[in-house]
Amino acid sequence: MDYLSVIEMLNACHGPSGDERQIATTLKRLAEPYADTCHIDTLGNLIVHKKGPGPKVMFAAHMDSIGLIVTHIHKEGYLSFGKLGGVHPESILHTPFRFKNGVCGVVALRPGVSLKDMTIQDLYLDIGAKNEAHARRLVQVGDTAVSRMPSFTTETKLVSPYLDNRISCAAMLDALSHIRAYTNDLYFVFTVQEELGLRGSKPAAYSIDPDYGIAVDVTVGETWDDPQKGSSILGDGAAVKIMDSSVICHPDVIKLLETLAMESKIPFQRDVIVSGGTDAGSIHVAREGVRTGGISIPCRYLHSPVEMVDLSDVTATVRLMTAFAQKKL
Ligand SMILES: [Zn+2]
Missing domain, CATH: 3.40.630.10 (Zn peptidases)
Known part of the structure; x- marks a missing residue:
């Protein structure tokens, strides 16, 4: 196979x-x-x-x-999220995610929070929306997102x-x-x-x-x-x-x-x-x-x-x- x-x-x-x-x-x-x-x-x-x-x-x-679930849409258009299963903040920071309807975004860290102290609550999804109304046209509270990192093989391994x-x-x-x-x-x-x-x-x-x-x-x-x-x-x-x-x-x-x-x-x-x-x-x-x-x-x-x-x-x-x-x- x-x-x-x-x-x-x-x-x-x-x-x-x-x-x-x-x-x-x-x-x-x-x-x-x-x-x-x-x-x-x-x-x-x-x-x-x-x-x-x-x-x-x-x-x-x-x-x-595992995945992410939107908990709040901010007036700037950024999304707060909770986790579905064992999601570790350090593993998802600065990685891309995809919603079921195809909307994509990246995970970023709120300013002023250090890498060593960050929790899931300090991260947000940036889907490139210019404000809350724009964001709400793309996603809603309760929508879920999954990683859209690529898959590849090496000589002996599979990574994905x-x-x-x-x-x-x-x-x-x-x-x-x-x-x-x-x-x-x-x-x-x-x-x-x-x-x-x-x-x-x-x-x-x-x-x-x-x-x-x-x-x-x-x-x-x-x-x-x-x-x-x-x-x-x-x-x-x-x-x-x-x-x-x-x-x-x-x-x-x-x-x-x-x-x-x-x-x-x-x-x-x-x-x-x-x-x-x-x-x-x-x-x-x-x-x-x-x-x-x-x-x-x-x-x-x-x-x-x-x-x-x-x-x-x-x-x-x-x-x-x-x-x-x-x-x-
Ligand atoms: Zn498992």
Whole structure:
């Protein structure tokens, strides 16, 4: 799969938490050739079903992104905003953003505030409006905006905003296209509102009532200045989740994933992070409890507009998902 083109196609959709309809529709079109049924539920989750005789397996990757939401339009035409999910002021200052209607602007800092003291409240969006009336013709309070930074590849890496978690959406589509043996009853769920607290996966897990849950998401990858935030290293393979702040993975699922990776010679590593949750957090406590694990793609500069993954880790993740989907459970 050409991951760069898929990421560019997904990022061209407006898909911040709570307004994922465009991206769900795009993913539905891409998944339909491989599915028995595809439907979008009440909250907006896209549920792709491929029937099989075995236990129910639910793969979940969130399709929402973090973003900005307009809270106030000032008389000078500048916009104050709140954040949707974990937006860090230092990551978005002096970067471009795009509203659903195509209006674009840049994030700037109020005069007199130092870089080290700034909070989200000190930032504003400048959409080039000459005054409040002009600005109100372009956007209104409650409108949301997403990053419009570019995506590109290096020899081994992919860099883009919202690899969290669109790279896992792409990986899930790729796995779907590679599955040949329909041993299990497979559900591929592209979830909504993960960045606001794992919200979409709750009703999805309730309605599917799976026997196994696998969250596919990015995880903290090592960086030069801070190798200690998590255990995962870019280029070392698919990261089998052991723990994040929302879940301790089921030992049966960890064992299954690690055994499959070893048997199929898929590069893998263990993933332990002490902050940040995933959809595994809500799936494992659905109904009477679900055997749940996760496959993670190590990612640097998480929640910045220049997230970076290693393409070999994406391939390893696709292979591990495909192996799990086809395994007689
Ligand atoms: Zn994520």
